[in-house]
Amino acid sequence: MIPRDWRPRYLQLAEELRAQIVSGKLVQGAAMPSETELAESSGLSRTSVRNAIRQLREWGLVRAEQGRGTYVRAPRQRIRRHNTERYQWEKDRALLDEGQRRKTGGTEHDTGLTVDDLKFHAEYAQVPADDDMANAFDLPTGTLLLRRLYWTSSRHESAPLSVSYSYLPYDLVAANPELLDAENEPWPGGTQHQLFTVGVELARIVDEVRARPPSPDEAELLDIEPGVSVLALRKTSIDITDRVVEVADIVFPGDRTELVYTTDLKRWTT
Amino acid sequence: MIPRDWRPRYLQLAEELRAQIVSGKLVQGAAMPSETELAESSGLSRTSVRNAIRQLREWGLVRAEQGRGTYVRAPRQRIRRHNTERYQWEKDRALLDEGQRRKTGGTEHDTGLTVDDLKFHAEYAQVPADDDMANAFDLPTGTLLLRRLYWTSSRHESAPLSVSYSYLPYDLVAANPELLDAENEPWPGGTQHQLFTVGVELARIVDEVRARPPSPDEAELLDIEPGVSVLALRKTSIDITDRVVEVADIVFPGDRTELVYTTDLKRWTT
Incomplete structure (x- = not known):
């Protein structure tokens, strides 16, 4: 991978998760890994993990359900x-x-x-x-x-x-x-x-x-x-x-x- | 005033407050009236008042200061x-x-x-x-x-x-x-x-x-x-x-x- 040192780490994580959603590795309707799991697997702080999830929401790729967690959205017409x-x-x-x-x-x-x-x-x-x-x-x-x-x-x-x-x-x-x-x-x-x-x-x-x-x-x-x-x-x-x-x-x-x-x-x- | 019944009431209140800021009636740096005061003077619900204040923040006209209230911003270069x-x-x-x-x-x-x-x-x-x-x-x-x-x-x-x-x-x-x-x-x-x-x-x-x-x-x-x-x-x-x-x-x-x-x-x- 080409180094992209000027990008914040939360954005690098968000882009990795986006690639997993787009490729179908994380399938539509599935629950996203928890913050704890993502913090462990990525080595990033909870704050960075939360920012990455927020970024995925803003891209329209995941949906937060109150008290239940975060789910992969159906792809939407662009x-x-x-x-x-x-x-x-x-x-x-x-x-x-x-x-x-x-x-x-x-x-x-x-x-x-x-x-x-x-x-x-x-x-x-x-x-x-x-x-x-x-x-x-x-x-x-x-x-x-x-x-x-x-x-x-x-x-x-x-x-x-x-x-x-x-x-x-x-x-x-x-x-x-x-x-x-x-x-x-x-x-x-x-x-x-x-x-x-x-x-x-x-x-x-x-x-x-x-x-x-x-x-x-x-x-x-x-x-x-x-x-x-x-x-x-x-x-x-x-x-x-x-x-x-x-x-x-x-x-x-x-x-x-x-x-x-x-x-x-x-x-x-x- | 021309009736604009299709506009939500919070937006009508936000537009009235915007006019007061633009005209200088509410001056730069001044504290905005409190939610209670605005609810009383406008006859709207606290929810509508809060939505109106949120709208003013999004327009860049007021700034919320944690625990201190909402203030009129200096006008910014457009x-x-x-x-x-x-x-x-x-x-x-x-x-x-x-x-x-x-x-x-x-x-x-x-x-x-x-x-x-x-x-x-x-x-x-x-x-x-x-x-x-x-x-x-x-x-x-x-x-x-x-x-x-x-x-x-x-x-x-x-x-x-x-x-x-x-x-x-x-x-x-x-x-x-x-x-x-x-x-x-x-x-x-x-x-x-x-x-x-x-x-x-x-x-x-x-x-x-x-x-x-x-x-x-x-x-x-x-x-x-x-x-x-x-x-x-x-x-x-x-x-x-x-x-x-x-x-x-x-x-x-x-x-x-x-x-x-x-x-x-x-x-x-x-």
């Missing part, structure tokens, strides 16, 4: 969401015919799952813009918005892969009454096609990415261990007339999500 | 790092003369601070590539790398704004011995200019963004409250021959950092 490519792909797809648009969606794009592997949930409500949303849209506070709550989960898991609150100016989308009814979800071609039906073309999408602990509700909904973080993405869609037409707040569980962005650079010499 | 623009800006800057390159750097770009407001720290080491780095560079495990640890802090704060481990293939940069000496940091024009001196031009940069709790060391170094998350960015720089030439792991405190990415979309009609 998301690698390549937003730079995804947004252009969604735009191109909005011009396809309905049959083609029905075949696949953004979540399938991110996960490699098929439409049949996924459960989809949508809830619509009309809400007045609070100060934050008014500011994001550059509209007066109180302007009526259509708020859409979405979550998608793998058929093999109860917890969703992400939770999204998407906001649209109500007057903008009311031009097509079909856009006001959650029964029409999942809409083939997604939001970019929905906007296309009311004459809107996107020019750019700005993503602001933050990390924070989950709220109590989010922890329960996403089924994440205490101490796992979430990625909070605010996605702002701007149309070709420079108007903000959608603002979405999307929360991803930090133990199984990566957001990927590619920046292509211009050549120095042409 | 970073809004617009990576899509930053990377092209850094590339353009690599071709400027030294005087121009000395004037400003990436951190100033992100924070609005000047060179005089910032303290810069750099440490270099030679390390063999572990499996993760070997994989990231597509080089054999054990290949010698130059590892550079950077942190930058505002002169008004002890904790750094971010901590970065940057890795370069040792043989690549050894062609210019000045690149092996941390005494030459901060290098005017940064890594893209350093690479320019050994004939390397970047074609694209891929950012992978994750959220996780800090390690114990990171929490101490970044001076963040227990429960604050970090943004973990892996930045991979690829040159015009499609070779990975730098891999950097950068950790940002989640209570005061936003990463921003803009995706420009192609027009439907030309």
